[in-house]
Amino acid sequence: MxxxxxxxxxxxxxxxxxxxxxxxxxxxxxxxxxxxxxxxxxxxxxxxxxxxxxxxxxxxxxxxxxxxxxxxxxxxxxxxxxxxxxxxxxxxxxxxxxxxxxxxxxxxxxxxxxxxxxxxxxxxxxxxxxxxxxxxxxxxxxxxxxxxxxxxxxxxxxxxxxxxxxxxxxxxxxxxxxxxxxxxxxxxxxxxxxxxxxxxxxxxxxxxxxxxxxxxxxxxxxxxxxGGKSPAIVASDVPMEDAAQRIGFGKALNAGQTCVAPDYVLCPADRVDAFVDEFRKQFTAMYPTLRDNDDYTAIINERQYDRLQSYLEDARSKGANLIEINPAQENLKDGTRKMPITLALNTTPDMKLMQDEIFGPILPIITYGNLDEAIHYINDRPRPLALYYFGYEKSQQDYVTTNTHSGGMCINDALMHVAQDDLPFGGVGDSGMxxxxxxxxxxxxxxxRAIFSKQRFNSGKFVYAPHGTTAHKLIYKMFIR
Structure with missing residues (x-):
């Protein structure tokens, strides 16, 4: 009190x-x-x-x-x-x-x-x-x-x-x-x-x-x-090492507590296993340990930690397949707020982590059949702060760019558009203005401030009243056509 x-x-x-x-x-x-x-x-x-x-x-x-x-x-x-x-x-x-x-x-x-x-x-x-x-x-x-x-x-x-x-x-x-x-x-x-x-x-x-x-x-x-749920699209032919490494960096930075962090991945259905394997490999190379590793950031406070844990519990109870990436298999629930990255498969729209911006080290993986399906998935939802596309085919890059909206976008990278001094940063729709x-x-x-300036000669007097003069008729003939 x-x-x-x-x-x-x-x-x-x-x-x-x-x-x-x-x-x-x-x-x-x-x-x-x-x-x-x-x-x-x-x-x-x-x-x-x-x-x-x-x-x-x-x-x-x-x-x-x-x-x-x-x-x-x-x-x-x-x-x-x-x-x-x-x-x-x-x-x-x-x-x-x-x-x-x-x-x-x-x-x-x-x-x-x-x-x-x-x-x-x-x-x-x-x-x-x-x-x-x-x-x-x-x-x-x-x-x-x-x-x-x-x-x-x-x-x-x-x-x-x-x-x-x-x-x-x-x-x-x-x-x-x-x-x-x-x-x-x-x-x-x-x-x-x-x-x-x-x-x-x-x-x-x-x-x-x-x-x-x-x-x-x-x-x-x-x-x-x-903020919002910023998607990362993995193309059907992009080298998986390239996509997983760059998405992994973007998600692991600040333990995912970044407004432009990849919130979920859209991956071809037949490449999900390859993505999981390569993501695990790339994350492990960057962070072989977590608990006492000063390179890996903790969750800011208990409130945010509990929120993220509740997302995992909710997803688990509703049938999601959760894959925790904890390279050294350390106990992180004893006196630490560090969280391993957890990949979430088989998610459903009613799960909290699919409704709210995650803002932490949880990464759902959504499957798609063709690129249009992935684009429709994004466009059916509020416009995100960032969108990431991983694929080297120029025509597909242009197709995704043309047919989606987001505050900003990276092609074959994550987060880096924010660091460009000569690019505007901002959201659109639910992700800001x-x-x-x-x-x-x-x-x-x-x-x-718009400033219109003239000096002694006043051309404007030719449109002053009384109207219907020869000057008026000439001006109308010249400028209304």
Whole structure:
């Protein structure tokens, strides 16, 4: 009871502080509504310097939050793309900021049309627990590049990383430029209801709906990076080693706790045994042991671990054939949250793991007879955040690309589209809306202001009343045809 009262008091204080910071950022933005290229570049450089100087501390914090987070996975999937994203933005920001010239019809000459890219104002970012550094830094880079002020709500499920990131940001930026918010779910709910000029949320579809509903009260535009069940199609003739190795990497990274992880595999019925055998071989080569292997990440907390275990129990009780890949046959249920990858065969639509995004090391394998059958299976379901096709026949690659929808896609790889600096990242339908990364991030957090400009000569007077003049008739004859 005492702990609950203390938590409520702390939440109330944090919420009050958030409102004050928001007001301060709004005032600061009004005082500097169009930061220069130099200001923006310097802000990005300061962010890069603090990340590089504290990367060991950040790696340690993420390891503590997960109880075991692979150092190399944190470098590969968090630190490296964060730094590379800053470098790419620094290289290209000057060109992005320049007004773009647009066509002016002869009807309106002499005049000019331009699009100017203005900062939106104060941006809110809500960060999930699975990649707490990268999914905070990526939106922050986009927001700063566009000249905005930014408030970031970190996840309560990564307390060590969230506290450290707040410390680093506070030591690097004034509070009215960038501020990090920590707190429980009630703080997050209040945060999403602030009248931001733009709000970016990364997380589950169900929470995304709540965030969008709260933002709608303020007519705040939102970018939702959600998830869904991202399929991986194995072609009938692709070398199984290639497909299994790359799918295995994509599923094992962060123990499957990745929004774009392959959620299930669509495999030709006559190749399932070959896929299982090759997947086991490839996973074993990457992770010969699990329990004390620092390369293999643990499940973030007991809640998520129990959820995944319940998926397995539900599938087992409904007749699924579960194949656990535990190369050293270790006991992982005694004092550890590490889970081996489990392949699920003979699944049915009523199983929980076939209804919800798995977000963990469970991989159902669905059989298909021909490629159209696989495509229909995907298209009968909500549009996923990612789609993966493994096959080297160009015509089939084009066929899958043309006849499916997903937020992003890789051909003969998994996850890697997210790391491409010059590709937009985002979902579609149930998997989200809007994009960021690279130039698209700059555009998302910029108001694209259309400016039509003319000088002394006013060609528009030729269409003023009174109507029916010779000039009117000539204009109609020239331009309505």
């Amino acid at each position: 005492v702990a609950t009262v203390v938590q409520l008091t702390e939440s109330k204080k944090q919420i009050q502080q958030n409102h004050r910071i928001f007001d301060d950022q709004k005032k600061a933005f009004r005082n500097n509504p169009m930061p220069s290229l130099t200001e923006r570049q310097e802000n990005l450089k300061r962010l890069k310097r603090v990340l590089l100087a504290n990367q060991d501390r950040l790696l340690e914090a993420m390891d503590r939050d997960f109880s075991c987070r692979s150092r190399d996975e944190s470098l590969i999937a968090e630190v490296m793309p964060s730094v590379q994203g800053i470098n790419y933005t620094l290289k290209n920001l000057n060109g992005w900021m320049k007004p773009s010239k647009r066509h002016v019809s002869m009807l309106f000459q002499p005049a000019s049309n331009q699009v100017h890219y203005q900062p939106k104002g104060v941006v809110g970012v809500i960060v999930p627990w699975n990649y707490p550094l990268y999914l905070a830094v990526g939106p922050l880079v986009a927001s700063l590049s566009a000249g905005n002020r930014t408030m970031i709500k970190m996840s309560e499920f990564t307390p060590h990383t969230s506290a450290l990131f707040r410390e680093l940001i506070e030591s690097t930026f004034p509070e009215d430029l960038v501020s990090v918010v920590n707190g429980e779910a009630d703080v997050a709910a209040d945060f999403s209801a602030l009248p931001f000029d733009h709000l970016l949320f990364t997380g589950s579809t169900s929470v995304g709906k709540l965030v969008m509903k709260a933002a709608a009260e303020n007519l705040t535009p939102v970018t939702l990076e959600l 809007g994009h960021y990364h690279g130039k698209e991030g700059f555009l998302t957090f910029s108001h694209q």
